[in-house]
Structures are given as structure tokens and as C-alpha cells.
Amino acid sequence: MPEIEAPSRPTITREKLIDLLNEDLEREYQAIIAYVNYSQVLKGAAYMNIAAELAVHANEELTHALSIANHIDYLGGMPSVVPKPVKTSEQAEDMLRFDLENEKETIRQYRRRVKQCDELNEFALSESIREILMQEQDHLVSLATALGVDPPNPGIAD
Ligand SMILES: [Fe+2]
Ligand SMILES: [Fe+2]
Numbered sequence: 001m002p003e004i005e006a007p008s009r010p011t012i013t014r015e016k017l018i019d020l021l022n023e024d025l026e027r028e029y030q031a032i033i034a035y036v037n038y039s040q041v042l043k044g045a046a047y048m049n050i051a052a053e054l055a056v057h058a059n060e061e062l063t064h065a066l067s068i069a070n071h072i073d074y075l076g077g078m079p080s081v082v083p084k085p086v087k088t089s090e091q092a093e094d095m096l097r098f099d100l101e102n103e104k105e106t107i108r109q110y111r112r113r114v115k116q117c118d119e120l121n122e123f124a125l126s127e128s129i130r131e132i133l134m135q136e137q138d139h140l141v142s143l144a145t146a147l148g149v150d151p152p153n154p155g156i157a158d
Helices: 014-041 045-074 092-119 123-147
Strands: none
Touching (some): 014 045, 014 092, 045 092, 045 123
16 A cells, blocks of 8 residues: 655744744854954955955845844744854965855755745745845855855755
């Protein structure tokens, strides 16, 4: 006898989504701080273009933070006030690598979040996160370009 599949139930709850969005918000705060710092600290003629671009990223990350905080409030949660830890370095290349790693993780998480919002029929939220994702992918590409590497594929979070 073929097994009858049980009707699919959401694997995510609204409470869990609030927690995950708060992690996203903490990553956005982390990105704001890193980009504010690195955009001013990066030295060397070779890095002047990317330093200016990092200042643009800082502004975009603030817009993301406001948007995610708005979604958390909409879901009845309390937006976090704590950033994830920010790494620092004296080396320009290290700073860019830290940023690239953070953008990879951010994209992995947002890819999952789009699916989770859809699962809860929160289509406006997933649409908003898709727009953020587009900018995060631009960030990833500009960092990879500055480092002279191919943009990595971040995959999707479990
Ligand atoms: Fe962001
Ligand atoms: Fe970003």
C-alpha cells in the first residue's frame, strides 16, 4: 500500500518567525556598524572606490533594519536592540572578507525567511524580504569584486 501523505502543516510558527526576524535584525545592526567603521577606516588608493561603496551599504543596511523591525512589530514581537558581534582588523582585505562572510550568511538566512513567510501566508513580508535580498546580493557582488574573487553561492539556511 502506498503511504498516504499527511496534509502539510506549517513547520514554522509566528513566534518562531519573530525570533528568526530578530536574529536578522541583529545581523542588520552588525552590518550597519561594520560598514560605518570599515568605510572610514579602509586605507589605500586601491580601496577608495570600495570604501565609498561601503558607506552606501551602511545606509542600505539601516533601511533593512527599519523594515525588519517594522515586520517584528507587526507580528506582535519586540525588536531586538543588540547587534551580532562585529569583527575588526587593521587589514583592508580582512575587513572585506568579514563583510563578504556576513553577507553570505545574511543571504542564506533571508532565502529561508522568504519561504517561511510564505508558509505562514505572510506574502507581503516575503515580498519585502525579497527586496532586501536583492540589495544583499549586490553587496555580496561588490565585495567579491573588490576582493577579486567570484561571488560565492551562499546557499540557503536549514
Ligand atoms: Fe541588510
Ligand atoms: Fe548587506
